[in-house]
Structures are given as structure tokens and as C-alpha cells.
Amino acid sequence: TxxxxxxxxxxxxxxxxxxxxxxxxxxxxxxxxxxxxxxxxxxxxxxxxxxxxHHDEKGCIWTPATAPYLVNVMVSNIKEESHMQYGENLYAQLQKEGIEAILDDRKERFGFKMSDAELIGFPYTVIVGKELDNGSVQIMIRATREIITVGATEVIAKIRELVK
Structure with a gap:
């Protein structure tokens, strides 16, 4: 073997x-x-x-126990001031909760950032994008590549639920 x-x-x-x-x-x-x-x-x-x-054709799939960061907060368009503000606040809240997170506020295109998130393998990526205008964000679960939509005010609770 x-x-x-x-x-x-x-x-x-x-x-x-x-x-x-x-x-x-x-x-x-x-x-x-x-x-x-x-x-x-x-x-x-x-x-x-x-x-x-723990990997697939897209890259690493870190387990919650081994991930350098549990959550990647990805602001898809940093020029949208309300999206950036939400992303920064969410990042700060995650830090305050003791949930290791990183804020991807690079100027790169959404697809480029998403490819990086999959390659690096963060267990969870919170996508702050157009959905925020309707009061919700998306969470990508790296292990399954499933994307779920949650209310913008419910993200922390959902992340806590996912990491149990």
C-alpha cells in the first residue's frame, strides 16, 4: 500500500x-x-x-481542524462601498467570535478570487456580492462545493452551525 x-x-x-x-x-x-x-x-x-x-481537481480541501483559516470572506466587487463595509464588519465579527477568518478584498475579478478560494481550500467562503442588495450572502462549502444562500444577518450563526 x-x-x-x-x-x-x-x-x-x-x-x-x-x-x-x-x-x-x-x-x-x-x-x-x-x-x-x-x-x-x-x-x-x-x-x-x-x-x-483531502483535495480535488480544483485544489486543497482543508478540514476545519487543519485549515489555516476556517472562513474566507470574499467581497466580489470592492468598488461597492456597502459590500466592502459588510465584508469588513463580518470579518471583524468572526474574529471577535474566535473564528479564524481572512478577508479577500483584492481588486481581482470574482472568478479569479473564486478560483483562488478553491485552490487554497478554505473550508467556507462567504461570498459578499450582488445578493447583499437583497439582504443575503452565499456560503460555499469547499468540501462539497455546495453554495447556500443565507440572510446577511444570519451568517455567523450559520457558520457556527456548519463547523459543529
């Missing part, structure tokens, strides 16, 4: 302790070299293992 090494253990024995005279006294009072070992976890290997298990 295929696998990925994310950690290792090396049994060093007395390879280093004997030449360095790193010793202890045993129960009979005689000097003995320490029997040594070492272990390590590769953080970058853990990241690779998560991505290997």
Missing part, C-alpha cells in the same frame, strides 16, 4: 553516547553508556499528508 512518512524513530543505541562518554551508573555502580533514540515529526510532511487525503 502507499503511504507517507510523517514521523520517524531512530534507535541510536550507544553510537553517540559511547564516544562522548555520556554515561550513567547502573545498579551495580558501573559506568554504562546511555542507550539513545530520537524521534521527529515533519510538519511539512503532515501538511502534505492532509492535502493528499
Amino acid at each position: 502507499k503511504g507517507i512518512e510523517v514521523g520517524h524513530i531512530f534507535k541510536l543505541g550507544t553510537v553517540y553516547s559511547a564516544p562522548l562518554k555520556a554515561e550513567y551508573l547502573d545498579e551495580n555502580g558501573r559506568s554504562q553508556p546511555f542507550i539513545m533514540g530520537t524521534y521527529g515529526m515533519g510538519v511539512s510532511r503532515l501538511v502534505a499528508a492532509v492535502i493528499e487525503q
